[in-house]
Amino acid sequence: MFKTVVNTCTVIFYQRRGFSRIRSYTTLIGSIALFGKKSSDEINISEFMASPVTPMKQLVANSEDMKTRMELLILKIQADFCKALEKEETGGHKFIVDKWQRSEGGGGITCVLQDGEVFEKAGVNISVVSGHLPQGAVLQMKSRGKQLGTGQLPFFAAGVSAVIHPRNPFVPTIHFNYRYFEVKDGENTQWWFGGGTDLTPYYLNNEDAIHFHKALKEACDQHDKTYYTRFKKWCDDYFNIPHRGERRGIGGIFFDDLDTPNQTEAYNFVSSCAHAVIPSYIPLVQRHKNEHYDDSARQWQLLRRGRYVEFNLVYDRGTKFGLQTPGARYESIMMSLPLHAKWEYMHEPTEDSKEYKLTQVLKHPKDWVPLN
Structure with missing residues (x-):
């Protein structure tokens, strides 16, 4: 048994890849009560940036399946983060919502805020995709120790990913990604989670770094006291x-x-971990978004963004997987890149400058909160 609240909502889309500028539709959103054998669970799907990728009937029929739970989680995380960022935009800029479908299976929702007064470029994506693993992805997984067979390997992946590039150099960039993966190999289904949250400041602020890492450590410690130490080093x-x-x-x-x-x-x-993103980052935005900066700080920010681009295009495993996946949506994959970046030949900051102090921490990572 279930009950639904039917609302009409309007979602704004980019006029891209065959999508109309504005598409209105009626969808089942609100509170859905699903009654199981022993107790009832409430699934609140209201206030998402768009309707779920998976058809509503399928979500209702499989409410206890991890695929459903993960899709609803990432929809909520996406909406909460977008709305928190919009509140910090002094000029009233809003996210453009681009819902897309993938012919091989599934789709996603790309939310982009561009040329804002606070955020030069902010992207918050979700994807819920399925199909068969490309050979490149299979080899990548096997290199990590996954025991996979040969032939057609059906997969399911759901995740949320965000990269925020602020305008003010004293506001750091943040990236987070949380995902769930299933691979069916014959009668066997392998599953796993992955993800993380990391901070890329342009100027080092010890108070900001401690606040950020403390929020992540508290999220980890709720589940396993060893997680933060292990996953910080991994990061x-x-x-x-x-x-x-x-x-x-x-x-x-x-x-x-x-x-x-x-x-x-x-x-x-x-x-x-996903719910810790807002309390870890938004206070830093509020603290620094109106701070004065000069052109030299802006030029340093652009140089550091160049390093961000280098990592994403050369080393990032998620970018490589996305580009290898049939039917990949390149606009969403490249969303993580900044609107503006700079490369300057043989640039070295002056010793003992604020810029130099940042580079020393980048070369020699430090512990920001007590590990024990």
Whole structure:
């Protein structure tokens, strides 16, 4: 049994790839009560940026399936974060919502705020896709220790990903991604979670760094006291630019192939991390968005964004997987790149300058909160 509240909502889309500028539709949103054998669970699907990717009837019929739970989680995280960012926009800029479909299976919702007064470019994406793994992705997974067979391997993937490039150089860039993956190999289904949140400041602020890492550690500690230490190191190692000898930013947490202790507890951990994004980042935006800066600070910001681009295009595993996937939506994959960036030949900051102090932390990651 279930009950629905029917609302009419209007979603704005980019006029891109055959989408109309504005498309109005009636969808089942609101409160859906699903009654199980022992108790009832409430699934609130109101106030999303767009209707779910998966048809509503399928979500209702499979309410306890992890695929459904993950899709509803990422829809909520996307909407909450977009609305929190819009509140900080002094000029009233809003996200453009682009809902897209993938012929191979599934689709996604891309939300982009561009040329704002606070955020020069902000993108918050979700994707819920299925199909068969391309060979490149299979080889990548096997290199990480996945035991996969040959032939057609059906997969399902759902995730939320965001990159925020602020206008003010004293507001850091943030990236987060949380995802769920299933691969069916014969009668066997393998599943795992991955993701993380990391901060890329242009100027080092110890108070900001401590606040950010403390929020992530608190989310981790709710589930396993060893998680933060392990996943912070993983983050420092992963977001590394070897040819520069430096990290992309001051880290955070990163993990992949998480399939323990069980599916529900792994999901709960991912949910806690995803819900920690707003309290970890929005206070930093509020603290610095109106801070004065000069052109030299802007030029340094553009140089650091160049390093961000280098990592994403050369090393990032998620970018490579997306580009290898049949029917990949390149506009959404490249959303993570900044609107403006700069490369300057043999640039080195003056020793003991604010810029130099940042580079020293990028070369030698430090612990921002007590690990024990």
